[in-house]
Amino acid sequence: MIYTVTLNPSLDYIVELDQVNVGGLNRTKNETKLPGGKGINVSQVLKRLDADSKALGFIGGFTGEYIKKMLESLEISTDFVKVNEDTRINVKLKADTETEVNAKGPAISEENFEALKGKIRRLTSEDILVLAGSIPSTMPADTYEDLVKICSETGTKFVVDAEGELLRKVLPFKPFLIKPNHHELGDLFDTVITTPEEAIPYGRELINQGAQNVIVSLAEKGAVLINQEMALISSVPKGEVKSSVGAGDSMVAGFIATYSKTNSIEEAFRFSVASGSATAFSIGLCTPEKIDSLLPQVNLQQI
Numbered sequence: 466m467i468y469t470v471t472l473n474p475s476l477d478y479i480v481e482l483d484q485v486n487v488g489g490l491n492r493t494k495n496e497t498k499l500p501g502g503k504g505i506n507v508s509q510v511l512k513r514l515d516a517d518s519k520a521l522g523f524i525g526g527f528t529g530e531y532i533k534k535m536l537e538s539l540e541i542s543t544d545f546v547k548v549n550e551d552t553r554i555n556v557k558l559k560a561d562t563e564t565e566v567n568a569k570g571p572a573i574s575e576e577n578f579e580a581l582k583g584k585i586r587r588l589t590s591e592d593i594l595v596l597a598g599s600i601p602s603t604m605p606a607d608t609y610e611d612l613v614k615i616c617s618e619t620g621t622k623f624v625v626d627a628e629g630e631l632l633r634k635v636l637p638f639k640p641f642l643i644k645p646n647h648h649e650l651g652d653l654f655d656t657v658i659t660t661p662e663e664a665i666p667y668g669r670e671l672i673n674q675g676a677q678n679v680i681v682s683l684a685e686k687g688a689v690l691i692n693q694e695m696a697l698i699s700s701v702p703k704g705e706v707k708s709s710v711g712a713g714d715s716m717v718a719g720f721i722a723t724y725s726k727t728n729s730i731e732e733a734f735r736f737s738v739a740s741g742s743a744t745a746f747s748i749g750l751c752t753p754e755k756i757d758s759l760l761p762q763v764n765l766q767q768i
Contacts, residue, residue: 467511467721468588469595470581470612471504471522472604473570475555476531484560499749500532501555503597503626506711508541510718510740510750516725519544521584523601525571526551546580548573557710572603578611585612590620593641593721597626597714606630613638626717628652636675643671644680644717661689661698665768668696678730680737682716688741690734695767697731699738702762704746715751716741735763 481495500509508518519542524532529545529552536543550571558564588594594616600608609627613635616623622641625632628649636643647658650667658664664681668691671679681689685706690697719740724733739759743751746759 466588466591467516467518467593467595467725468585469504469508469511469518469520469522469597470585471502471520471598472573472608473553473599473601474500474502474505474522474524474529474532475553475568475570476528477501477555477557479557479559481559485558485564498531500535503714504595505532505536506714506750507595507597507626507718507721508536509539510711510715510744511722512539512541513751513753514718514722514740514756516718516722517542518595521545521581523548523571523573523577523581524552525549528552528554544584546577546584548577559708563708570601573601578604578608582611582615585615585621586619588616588619588621590622592621593725594621594623595626595717595721596623596635597717599627600631607634610634610638613640624717624721626713633674636671639675639677642678642680642717642720643676644682644713644720646713647681647683647686650681658683659686661687662768664689665691665696665698680716680720680734682713682741688716688734688738690730692730695730697734698766698768699734700762700764701738702742702746702759704742704759706745707748709745711750712741712745715744719751719756731765735760735765738763 477499479497508520511518524545525548553568553570556566624642651658668679679691688699716737720733720737723736739756743755
């Protein structure tokens with residue numbers, strides 16, 4: 466079974482309008498309310514790819530209940546820990562440019578955290594756990610380390626999609642997959658990465674530090690996969706980028722869904738790239754039809 470963890474989920478209120486009139490009245494063209502958070506996005510894409518998952522994390526109040534009911538209406542299983550304060554609402558304004566206003570989220574108590582750890586302790590070597598996104602300000606900075614330590618004890622494969630020190634500190638626990646973009650990879654090594662070829666030696670260093678598979682996304686310039694056996698550079702499909710929201714989460718979901726079915730790293734990587742592009746070329750998350758239409762454009766080159 467695949468489990469996703471979203472420590473600070475959100476109810477995303479997406480507002481479309483022609484332009485933002487700062488200080489004046491604005492009228493919307495379209496409005497959408499969606500469950501948000503990187504792990505929740507991964508669960509949604511997994512469901513679309515016929516891979517079941519269970520969404521874990523923290524929810525509270527009427528917004529948390531709304532998220533839970535929306536996911537269950539999509540036939541996505543949930544096992545959230547309930548907290549006292551409301552799950553946050555994030556506002557996303559789509560006009561000539563994208564503007565986001567993200568709330569800080571509810572307080573998470575030590576008791577809440579222990580309840581989540583208890584759920585993760587029940588996972589086995591047959592399961593995969595996806596940790597994605599930021600840590601709420603009320604939780605310890607070593608939260609991810611605490612969770613992956615449990616995975617290393619139970620033999621559960623785990624995937625981490627985070628940046629900076631959050632990512633660096635889980636490497637000794639041998640994550641199955643990490644997915645920094647080229648900016649995040651550059652920040653880890655205090656450098657600037659502009660091409661797939663430049664990303665490879667730094668990706669190999671992350672392998673040396675413990676990661677089993679590393680995917681580095683470089684937007685329109687392609688993507689790279691590195692592990693102990695190979696380094697692959699992928700082309701990316703051509704298309705109009707409509708929204709970057711959820712593209713990285715779709716890459717993670719595409720990889721896990723395909724690997725769990727085929728046990729092929731190469732095929733999982735191809736599907737991952739097509740999934741990320743399919744979301745970037747859409748308003749909302751990717752669909753299987755969109756992914757399939759883009760797959761022929763994804764070509765791999767071994768370095």
